[in-house]
Amino acid sequence: MNRTYKSATQQKFNSGNGAWFIKKFAVFVAVVFSISNISAQGLLKYVQPLSGTAPSTTISAAKHSEAGSEQNANTIPAVCFPFAMTQWTPETKTTETKCIPPYDYRDRLLTGFRGTHWISGSCMQDYGSVTIVPVVGKLKTKASECAIPFSHKDEAATPASYKVDLPAAHLTAELSATARCGLVQFTMQQDDSLYVLVIPNSDRGEGFVQINAAKGEVWGYNPAHRIYQGWGEPAGFNGCFFMKIEKTIESRGVFSSEGIFQNDSMGNAKSLGAFLGFKLKKGERLLIRIGTSFTSIEGAQRNLQKENAFASFDETVSKAKAVWEKALSQIKVETGNEREKRIFYTALYHSFLHPRLFNDVDGRYPRFAGKHQFETKKKGNYYDDFSMWDIYRAQLPLLEILQPGLVNDFVQSMILKGQQGGWLPIFPCWNNYTAAMIGDHVTAFIASAYNKGIRDYDVNEGYRLMRQTAFDLPSASDYKNGKGRRALTSYLHYGYIPMEDSVPEAFHKKEQVSRTLEYAYDDYALSVVAKALNKTGDYQKLKQRSLNYKNVFDKSVNAVRGRHADGSWASSFHPDVRESYITEGTPRQYTFYVPQDVPGLAALMGGQKALEKALDSLFEKGEYWHGNEPGHQIPFLYNYTTSPWKTQRTVQKILSEEYGDGPGGLSGNDDAGQMSAWYVFASLGFYPVDPVSNFYALCTPIFDNVVLRLENRKNFRIVCHRKKPNAIFIQKITLNGKSYNTKFLSYSDVVKGGLLEIYLSDTPTKSD
Secondary structure, rough: OOOOOOOOOHHHHOOOOOOOOEEEEEEEEHHHHHHHHHHHHOHHOOOOOOOOOOOOOOOHHHOOOOOOHHEEEEOOEEEEOOOOOEEEEEEOOOOOOOOOOOOOOOOOOOEEEEEEEEOOOOOOOOOOOOEEEEEEEEOOOOOHHOOOOOOHHHHOOOOOOOEEEHHHEEEEEHHHHHHEEEEEEEEOOOEEEEEEEEEEEEOOOOOEEEEHHHHHHOEEEEEEOOOOOOOOOEEEEEEEEEEEEOOOOOOOEEOOEEEEEEEOOOOOOOOOOEEEHHHHHHOOOOEEEEEEEOOOHHHHHHHHHHOOOOOHHHHHHHHOOOOOHHOOOOEEEEEOOHHHHHHHHHHHHHOOOEEEOOOOOOOEEEEEOOOOEEEEEEOOOOOEEEHHHHHHHOOHHHHHHHOOOHHHHHHHHHHHHHHHOOOOOOEEEEEEEOOOOOHHHHHHHHHHHOOOOOOOOOOOHHHHEEEHHHHHOOOOOHOOOOOOOOHHHHHHOOOOOOOOOOOOOOOOOOOHHHHHHOOOOOOOHHHHHHHHOOOHHHHHHHHHHHHHHHHEEEOOOOOOOOOOOOEEEEEOOOOOOOOOOOOOOOOOHHHHOOOOHHHHHHHHHOOHHHHHHHHHHHOOOOOOOOOOOOHOHHHHHHHOOOHHHHHHHHHHHHHHOOOOOOOOOOOOOHHHHHHHHHHHHHOOOEEEOOHHHHHHEEEEOOOEEEEEEEEEEEEEEOOOOOOOOOEEEEEEEHHHHHHHOOOOEHHHHOOOOOOEEEEEOOOOOOOO
């Protein structure tokens, strides 16, 4: 939706209020000067792609994370464009198995360089990937024999490029990328033979590879498969690649676990791949260009021809740098603390990796939940890999501010999925239904975009699909395939999901209380759209259903609790221990998940003071877990009490303790950028407690000056005035010179542009 705004600054200037303008002009000059200095220096240098590639070292992770994947952020040092089709990463793990990212900081052997579709920070799977392996000297094809010792001191990682010196192999390797393509460059450190292995990474003994040595080309594919609902079934598309090598291939062949063969192609064999042999001099370089596609080998070739047919490696790096500098410069921050800049811009980088571009340069993409069927998008791009249980909370809301046009493409992609598959997905990944996690947060996301005026799509069709998921039941086969809300029959009948319904057709079984809470939020989200579209009957039903959180709140323990079909409470209740009816957390932690009605939750507890006391207890007992998403709104709930200063203090503590700039600097799975987006929002001084609403809870920025450069070419500036360096408590706020006497910031005030000034003290303002 196009809107023309006239900022309060312009209005005051045009009205002749010169004194106000001169006063504010001084602030403006200071901000612009500092931002110009940052821009001149470049922002890319602050990004630390290795952050999150090691187990978490934060305080809450040590206490609350279960052994295994919860202790890892599971990010990778991804080289790519923002929201790219394929990321390129050094590889230390050769599998595509669930919860195992292709790069782990703890490893000391490099197994190659991968074009990956790993969902950053997740505990999901890689799929359709391909790995390039350099082998110096004699030909070897077994992974254990090809692995190269490496040291982190020899790595140089940025979003635009990766470089590692490999003295054990007498080789230097480099990566760069475009939106759909990658470049791999090897430089010899001595005269020697160099073999390049090309491996479609199928754990199932599937895939295909072929060589045309005369043309210097290699192509192939790696079939994608589903997990969660439909686990193991073909996903209906392949990860395809087309490579161009810019040197004469002197020897070639294929291999598998059965041996080496002097053939030009191989398919459907365990550990299959192709090898290419070269004789190179010291200092000589070998450049490999790789196009990728989810439609076909021809699509991968077209993508390569369009994006990177002729550019040198250095030219490709320069372009990637420019793309990332533009993306990162959407938010400019000023602080004397270089560490905070590193954490911030690393978080912003992680926030810009997903969802994934899924269509070729000609608009062609695999049909959602299809069987090697293809569609063409004529306007905009088609996206997939939405870790929706996580990213609807902050990562997508961040993009609603910075890139609403991109968000519009996301919504259009969701509607297409619903039309092509028959139902709106719950958690769409690898272009399929999954029914992963809980809730129905595609609905929450579309409602959030709609409520912010992002509506360049078929709104009525979007509403039809959201309503279907909220009210209708799929057939038994469709339900098993991942369509529709889990346990909707119970939810509609009881107003909650009782303990007797174990939700068997789901990867996350049981978790009845958490499901009830999240469905109540999604019902609220849909009610917002229903009201706007004058769907009065739907609105009234959904508004009532949004209060279903009350049905699982046990006043006798002042917390949510499992409930039986007869209305009695589950006998098992331990507020600070994981229960089967709670998703990845405890009853105490999940009690605060009522973002649509915090005043209503407070009333259940006994009023604002009781809510404040419950929050105090959570934090004092060390039971707040930042490493998982359902609690991310909790620190901001003090804004719904008479003590918002506690939000200011608590958020500052979390920013300091739960984020770092080292490899273990994230406190849990980054989950497609959600953990990082929390940092971005909180460090700027506001957060979407209720993402569907048009308001953000205010807190204290950690930066002195901030500029948000918006898509509508307006700027929103935040300037902090501190009485002392350690001042963290808000005393006064003004917006465009006028008092802004509220604990919440509106979306409309942000996107109109303007100047928000926050005056800080080292002592809080307390209310009785």
